[in-house]
Amino acid sequence: MTVSAIALGVPAFAGSIEQPVDDSVFVPAPPPEEPMRADGDWTGFYGGAQLGYGDVTTDGAADLDGDDVIGGLIAGYDYDFGQFVLGGGIDYDIASIELDDADTLESVLRLKARGGYDLGNGLLYATGGWAQATADELDSSDGYFLGAGYEHRVTQNISLGGEALFHQFDDFDDSDIDIDATTLQARLSYRF
Template sequence: MNKRLLAATGIAFLATGSAVAQSSGNWTGFYGGLQVGYADIDTNVSGIDGDGAIGGIILGYDYDLGDWVVGGGFDYDWTDVDLGGAATVEDVWRIKARAGYKVTSVGLLYGIGGYAEAGTDNLSSDNGWFIGAGYEHIVAPNVSIGGEILYHEFNDFNSSGVDVDATTFQARAAYRF
């Protein structure tokens, strides 16, 4: 009986130690997850704007440098934002670079930027850029949650003469490998 108790105690200690190590703020590794939020899209044409829900998948890799974390990622969002009957934005995908500072061992405040492409129902798609900021927090071993706000710009969308800008705010949840 003592051997079983000792073994159970050892296993519990190792599991707790592993959980503490994983949630103590080592951000190095791959992650994948989901995001959901809100998009506000404006154009330089009067009456051609819209807003609505947006959400999709996130994938990426981070590298922990001590107090700083750098990383890259990809995300894809589905949406159905009607732009005043002229077009409907159907999806947005992004290639991201981010750099952040650990405000606590499990909290990361970061800046982000990169390449974006938006697709519509009748104007095809076009590429642009985005910049933004976010906060991510490790809440359990291998699990983080956060929020991100991004400003996007698509100049002369698909050679139409229409400039498009969009602001998105999304809540994110990721599993870290």
Template sequence: MTKYTLPAVASLLAANMAFAGNTVAPAEDPVLTPAAPVATTPNWTGFYVGGQLGYANVDTNVAGVDGDDIIGGFVAGYDYDLGNWVVGAGLDYDFADIGLAPGVSVENVFRVKLRGGYKIGNGLLYATGGYANADTSTLGDDDGYFIGAGYEHLISDQFSLGGELLYHEFDNFNSTAIDVEATTIQLRGTFRF
């Protein structure tokens, strides 16, 4: 047993002497830390269809010719997600029965709109504007424009809820010298695909 012990001890002493003046510290194992999660926002790119319901107030430059009532209809469009920004185009068609004077009422409003906005989490804060056409019971229809703003929030990847405030203007409505201003505020729900 001594025959084997002596060589083993000699080997251990030689190994210790070989490392005895080493100035390089042994390398430490690297510490792995998980990467911070990257905040992501939903992708708004795609088509949508839905409905809206709200309130409209119509004023004219003729005394006593104004009114307000419920307005609502259908929306459709397409949005394109640019990262933090979203741009899109859409169509709105609203039914109405807003009495302005005896025998005169606004019956529907059609809009072709552009919108652009900034994403805030699952929401989109946007500005909008475009072409509008209003049809009345006795004065015919006329073209005008609208501007406004809104907020839409994705409840899921395929459904959003939002609200929109629009200001409309129709100058010299159907060549009658009547200037019409209308403000609408509506809640909307859209299915996205």
């Protein structure tokens, strides 16, 4: 009789002793954050700041030299065509570069075009355009600049970069003084 009682009782223990899961209270995990795109679509507006070094030399009626810190604000728009990126922008830098105690370069405004190669999260580019420099004694004068730079995305919206520019201002403010300026700057941009 004990064997038959055990045999009859075994099926009662065959099921799980855990409570069934109620699917009505199941909360799905949040979707993972969208990773930064490896193809680095550069299309869109950007704004930010730059800071670096400026070296100024003159020749003509006066030979004056000076170098110091230069920095300011940047803004622009880029369009990514796949492998190539074209864009335009504006930079405004403030400086206090003394030219042998005779004058001081106070600011540089640039309207620029740039074109480069899309490296995914990197952008290698050439740039150039119109520039206007303002000095304390000589007022302001128009010129041009040429240069190159590299920008790298560290997040989907933040990029860091560097840019080297050569500026030429001939006959600055009708003074018979030609001004050459070279700037090397680090750039931080927020891409919208």
